[in-house]
Amino acid sequence: MSLAKERGQENGRKGFFINLLINRAIELEEKVPKIAVSFTINGEPKEILVQPWQTLLDAMRDELLLTGTKEGCGNGNCGACTVILNGRAINSCCMLAVEAEGQKIITVEGLATNGKLDPLQQAFISHGALQCGFCTPGFLMSARAFLNVNPHPSEHEIRLAIAGNLCRCTGYDKIVRAIQAVAQGEA
Amino acid sequence: MKPFSYVAPKSLQEAFQVLAKASGAGQVRALVGGTDLIDQVRQNRRTPSVVMDVKRIPEMMRLDWIPGEGLHIGAAVPCTDTAAFPTVTELYPSIQESCGLVGSTQIQNRASIGGNVCNSAPSADTVPPLISYSARAVIIGPRGRREVPLETFFTGPGQNVLAPDEILLETIVPPPPPNSSGHYLRFIPRNEMDIAVVGIASMIVLAPRSSQCTQARIVLASVAPTPVRARAAEAVLEGKTITAALIQQAGEAAVEAAKPITDVRGTIEYRKELVKVLTRRTLGLCMDSLGRKV
């Protein structure tokens, strides 16, 4: 959804002038031509049209309907939007979709292979490492990127690797245990 | 949010063409990691007409060490790469320490020293270590290239010497003097992911096989509108044998350079106390690294 339209919905019927301004902003948005961007996501090549200011997070959710990746804060603090870009965990809310040209992205939808869950997903289930689950895709992606380069980490290293992910429910301990279990080959 | 157009030049020449058209301050904004810029644009705190992604310009991604000349850190190199670069881990521990403090893993994988420098927050973590090693900022634009000592780059919170048609190309860090050591510490109320209440970089040079200090640099973050050098504290150390008492004295003297404000992160008094403590601790770490007891 365009930002202006989004704001429009937020404002509801707040006032005639606000809506006038919003309409003006929508017009402006529509004047800036959309840009074609192609990248590989979860192993599949994709080409989509995006507005220059659309974040990668919004483009994945709204254009590709990959809604596993969540928006918590929208400014880099919570990690709910974490995806793996060229092998590294990044916040997709702090990146423009147009920047993804030619890049390789993995989202939580790409973790399972041939219908089989990633060991991390399995460990999160068996350790009860989630409650509401909103933060889970972000934690999984941070942990996956981390274990790929550091398969046998210490507990301290694990905690540091997920320091950019917030969870309001679990108290973190079970998440750390689940990641440890995978690192120790127990999951 | 104000709509903007996006360009990703592949060469400096192409970037200069974009910059040459910049009509006023803030019209063209460079984009690297976006960890400051994207939120600022979304919150209307910056309203560029053009966002220019500089990550596809090879010179911006330069990271190399030239003996005798120094370390070149391209403005778009992610903090993760800088922190892992062998010369940085060997010769510039405080640069490594500060890159490892910027936000989270996700942030460090995208955020650059260039963005940290150009965003020019008084709390920018990578800046004090760079100034302590006498780093220079290389600035370029359609009108040419110039170098300024990083120490003189900042003019106020969020402000610097860049003209509307100029961008940062790289920072050059001269080789550290022989028998020197540098460390950076910041204080935040939790373990990760917060903005420095105070940050201190210390760098000292000792005479061969002694504890006699020949040069000292102490740089403070988050206690003034820009990063500042604590010259009085440096003067306390230079020419003297470093002892616990002298380190204590340097800590007291460092407060002179601090003109902090009271905000949600801490009061003036608290910040001044932290300046003393972190100055002492960083100097202690430097002496440890040099194998010297105090």
Ligand SMILES: Cc1cc2nc3c(=O)[nH]c(=O)nc-3n(C[C@H](O)[C@H](O)[C@H](O)COP(=O)(O)OP(=O)(O)OC[C@H]3O[C@@H](n4cnc5c(N)ncnc54)[C@H](O)[C@@H]3O)c2cc1C
């Ligand atoms: C959750 C979170 C935590 C953070 N934690 C810290 C922290 O602990 N310590 C800290 O210091 N910072 C922190 N930051 C701030 C930010 O991550 C850093 O300042 C980072 O180094 C910015 O780099 P970037 O590449 O993302 O810059 P961008 O956001 O791409 O750019 C930042 C600014 O600099 C300008 N700019 C960038 N490159 C150039 C160039 N080459 N020439 C001219 N102008 C340029 C941009 O136009 C913009 O105004 C945090 C941010 C977030 C979101």
Ligand code: FES
């Ligand atoms: S939504 Fe991206 S970090 Fe919170």
Ligand code: FES
């Ligand atoms: S499980 Fe609810 S936020 Fe983490």
